[in-house]
Amino acid sequence: MKTPIKLIFISLLTIIVSFYSCSEIRKESHIPSLLDTALQQAKNNRSELEKVLSYYRLHPADSLKYRAACFLIENMPYYTYYKGERLEQYLTFYSLLRETRGTNITPRAVVDSVYYMYGPFHLDSLQSYKDIETVDSAYLCNNIEWAFKVWYEQPWGKNVSFTDFCEYILPYRIANETLSDWREDIYHKYNHLLDSFRISDIVDKDDPAVAARCLLDSLRKRSKFFTTTVPPELPHVGPEVAQNRTGSCRELSDYVVYVCRALGIPCAIDFMPIHGDGNDGHQWVSFSGRYGDLYYQEFLDALKEVRNSKIYGSSKIKVYRNTFSLNCDMKEEMQKLDSVVVPFFKSPHVIDVTDLYAKSYKKELKIPSKLIYKGKPHSRIAYLCASSRMSWEPVAWTEFDGQNLVFSNIQRGPVMRVATYEQGHLRFWTDPFEVTISNEFHFFTPLDSVQDVTLFSKYPLQSEEKFQNRMLGGTFEVSNDPAFQQKEIIHMIGRKPERLQTVVYLNSVKPYRYIRYVGPEEAHCNVAEITFYAVNDTIPLKGRAMGTPGCYQKDGSHEYPNVFDGNTETSFDCLAASGGWAGLDLGSPKRIGRIVYTPRNYDNYIRPGDEYELFCCIGRDKWDSFGVQISKADTLVYKDVPVNALLLLKNYSRGTQERIFAYENGKQVWK
Structure with a gap:
């Protein structure tokens, strides 16, 4: 390392000398630290982790590396990965997807082919391994050394704080992928893409976001094919995705993260648990500029500033950012309220970043008490749920005493519903509702009056408008x-x-x-x-x-x-x-x-000869059927449907896309 850069980090140490980690503070107060707890959970692997701590504790110049080692070890207990023959078989999906580019073979056909060859895939059929019990000293030290190398050597590294370095460059994994050494290989494969950038006269080449834009422009030329269809339940692919460069938005995000972190560019994966007007979640990669501005990249698009992009105004309820560290405050607060938490929030490696992505949101969304169902909840945690077909998925939480409900940082517009989580099931406490642009609540409570409805599709056609x-x-x-x-x-x-x-x-x-x-x-x-x-x-x-x-x-x-x-x-x-x-x-x-x-289409119109069934959301957790019909034309007519009801149309003949809607002024209004 060159002396000037080294002096920068010595100065950085002087600035943060008064900063103590939560583990050190707890140790002084005789409360077991996160580090102590993690080492206890390491069992037979404890000595390997202590080797790392001892190695970096020896020299004052390695103080930051010691802190980095503590950060990784403290958070290891929350990570698990999988191995097994069935996993290896199913991971061939990505190589097959790459090999079938430019052919008539669809991604769906590749999924079906893998299923046919190897049978169904279930995560619980694999052998699971805990990071805290398996990561050895050599692996951890190698990861730390390479992470520090790229942080120190890149011109924008001086504008990356140690906190951001720990969260967004240092981590050796993304989620539940099989562990492997990846930093050095990816570094040597992609670092040359930034050679001309580093020696250029670009004024802001010390800005991480400017470096990210340069790198991503090169990556986009190399990455030709991604899809939304992947085998369900499959764990993350791991760094091998940098070789195959194929998969869904999850694989694309992982690919970008591996390459950027290997080159010292801090980045995070941000995501919507559920689209506000769709049935599925979505994720992308975010980057922070030197001056605090936020950028993102999704699929193969160019890097864009969030506040000047379509994602800023898109329909959503919540946006979160994945972090390597556990959100201790969220976990502890929820455990105080209830021992049973929905899976999404059970070990929350997330922070709420809704305010960075929402053009119009409420800092406090207070649900009118008169519209809450009567009864006594068995849980003190209430969840705000988003619609996914005829199901509801928790995306936010708050404390609930049976009368008062206030959620923080919620975007207006999408249909939502409040529930508690009891005995493994959601118990609903409100009818579905939306918050209008004028901040008024509109609840979809079916009225006694009825109407005839004429239907043209089972899913919004906005994507087909082009x-x-x-x-x-x-x-x-x-x-x-x-x-x-x-x-x-x-x-x-x-x-x-x-x-x-x-x-x-x-x-x-x-x-x-x-x-x-x-x-x-x-x-x-x-x-x-x-x-x-x-x-x-x-x-x-x-x-x-x-x-x-x-x-x-x-x-x-x-x-x-x-x-x-x-x-x-x-x-x-x-x-x-x-x-x-x-x-x-x-x-x-x-x-x-x-x-x-x-017109060219995605097959969501009403098709003659197909079998359909219309459902209406009524009461706590009930969808009433208004009958099955075989369509005789490209429209369906259902009679005596309640006014102000939330509806959903299923097609039993083909396709899986379907979405809730209301029927207003003689038209389907998608929600």
Whole structure:
């Protein structure tokens, strides 16, 4: 280490000389320290951990490394990892996913293939190992030395505090992955990506966030394929993810964390336990700049400042940050209130960062006592729950005496519900509710009045809106010339399609042999299905498919023949952004009387022939059924449904995406 940098850290020691760890304070007051407790739990491995402490205690220059060793050992008791043949078999999923890039094999098919080859996966079938009982002195010292090396040597290291270093660079693991030596290998593989940055004239190259942006721009070019589909219950992959560079948002986040920490860039994994308007959680990697500004990266996007991004205003209830250390204050406070805590908060390695991500939130959300169910709770902890299909997932907690409920730092907007955790189950204390932008509570309590509801989908179509918009301005053309040198436009799409099938009636006079759909500019001719009918005929016209060859995926999966295959799940995604078209050679001229078209979609519209069931949330923990229907068209109608009810529609024929909604002013309003 160069002398100037060494002097910096000697100065740092002088500044923090008055700082004592909680373990040292407790030792002075004769209360067992976290370190003492951890060493007791190490059992036969205690001597290995004490070797590390003794090694760094010998020299005053190693004081920070001694503190770092204490930090890691104090928190080891809360970490477990797994081994077993079934785990090794299932981890091949990621290498298979990498190998099938650019093919027609979907991630779901890879999951099914692994399941078929090896059978079901269950975490409890593996052998578990505790870090505190297995981590040896050589492993721990190697991790500490490499962490300090990159902290000292990188130009931005001087702007990373020791506290942030311990939480966001030093940890040897992320979650429950199998332990391995990873720092040196990843360092040598990726450190060269920052060579030009380190010798550049960039003014802020001592800013960790600026270094992160430079590194992530390089990583994005290397990482081509991630998916939301992974085998359930599978532990974290571990540093091997830096080799495969594939998986869900969890694997992407892990990949970024391993590389950044190996290069001395502090970062954390922040997450929503549940989306405010979705059924699942989501996570990403966060970075703090030199001046306290917060940045994040999700999937393969560029690094963005949180306050100027879509995530700042997105629907959420809570956002947490994963920490290596246990949130002792939260754990102790919850244990005082109840010995039985929901799994999510049982060993909370998290801190609440909702205020950093929420554009509109309430520092105190007080639930009106008149709207709390009558009764006496068996737990003094109440949980604020988010909706996940017909279930509710705890995302926040507070003390509860049966009457007063106040939650801290809650974003307005999403549907929530209050519950206690009793005998392994949630016991609800309010009807579902939302807090409006005007800070008013709206409870979804079914009324005695009823209404008929007409349904077009089982899941919000916001994610599909881009596909709907890509049909605006699209035209249907006819000609008797296969090159369409002379053509007639018989219809232009002026409104975005809002249902599976949009029907256009025509007053065609002249018969034509060739007919096609031409996508608008910059739309890749996105369309899923088109059917043409002759005047006064109910049988679809047949013909030879024609169109612009090539698809954006460059794998044959989204070519123009999909438009006429009778399957609304397949679609055309033209390689060219503009000028793409798909059509039919009808064999002989026909008078066109009707066109039916379907936008590219994720298969959440109502589909004819599928089996559906509508449910209504009523009372404490009850979903009443309003009957099963086989859809005869692309809509469903249910009669006598209570007004102001929270509803959910299931499709038993296909798909898993479904979401709660209300029915207001004749429309589905997704919650």
